[in-house]
Amino acid sequence: xxxxxxxxxxxxxxxxxxxxxxxxxxxxxxxxxxxxxxxxxxxxxxxxxxxxxxxxxxxxxxxxxxxxxxxxxxxxxxxxxxxxxxxxxxxxxxxxxxxxxxxxxxxxxxxxxxxxxxxxxxxxxxxxxxxxxxxxxxxxxxxxxxxxxxxxxxxxxxxxxxxxxxxxxxxxxxxxxxxxxxxxxxxxxxxxxxxxxxxxxxxxxxxxxxxxxxxxxxxxxxxxxxxxxxxxxxxxxxxxxxxxx
Numbered sequence: 001x002x003x004x005x006x007x008x009x010x011x012x013x014x015x016x017x018x019x020x021x022x023x024x025x026x027x028x029x030x031x032x033x034x035x036x037x038x039x040x041x042x043x044x045x046x047x048x049x050x051x052x053x054x055x056x057x058x059x060x061x062x063x064x065x066x067x068x069x070x071x072x073x074x075x076x077x078x079x080x081x082x083x084x085x086x087x088x089x090x091x092x093x094x095x096x097x098x099x100x101x102x103x104x105x106x107x108x109x110x111x112x113x114x115x116x117x118x119x120x121x122x123x124x125x126x127x128x129x130x131x132x133x134x135x136x137x138x139x140x141x142x143x144x145x146x147x148x149x150x151x152x153x154x155x156x157x158x159x160x161x162x163x164x165x166x167x168x169x170x171x172x173x174x175x176x177x178x179x180x181x182x183x184x185x186x187x188x189x190x191x192x193x194x195x196x197x198x199x200x201x202x203x204x205x206x207x208x209x210x211x212x213x214x215x216x217x218x219x220x221x222x223x224x225x226x227x228x229x230x231x232x233x234x235x236x237x238x239x240x241x242x243x244x245x
């Protein structure tokens with residue numbers, strides 16, 4: 001069941017109010033990923049703008065901060081600050097919400113969030129640099145450079161179009177070290193052992209930045225990146241643990 005939570009935002013309801021959980025899906029995923037995870041809970045799950053659910057794309061290439069700011073009015077639907085669950089891209093937004101509005105959030109459950117900490121960027125190949133140079137010099141057409149990008153870009157990049165591709169490019173160039181260092185909301189990192197999009201080694205590095213007592217890690221053996229559908233009961237357990245804390 002859909003419920004309007006603010007101007008232009010609709011949430012899928014799980015259970016009846018008062019709601020105490022807000023869930024945000026990953027990049028180009030929808031709230032259907034949470035069907036089993038949130039079953040039996042009093043929760044709201046929101047399809048983020050441009051992710052193919054109930055929300056259209058944002059008017060411009062939003063940053064993570066802009067996604068988070070847009071969700072602030074939705075938090076007024078909660079009688080008490082909720083536990084916010086964020087998977088992948090949704091986890092970036094959730095972490096930013098906790099950074100800018102910690103008073104509106106009781107706890108965080110983050111799972112499969114890529115690039116929490118900065119990585120050393122690999123130098124692009126000579127071929128890649130040459131193609132970009134030729135395009136800048138107008139020796140390669142826009143259509144040809146687009147075809148080249150679709151052949152060599154990530155699957156997410158190839159599948160994104162228009163403003164959502166710009167959102168993706170902006171997101172992958174961000175990291176969240178500042179947000180981690182200032183984290184003041186109890187946070188559980190629930191991670192798939194086999195997650196290649198957000199490697200376990202990265203979240204261990206991220207935890208080193210979190211203030212003492214604010215973060216804990218649960219590793220899910222044999223689980224990959226899509227934790228909400230691969231291990232819904234494990235995330236539900238983490239939610240319930242924070243809901244009653």
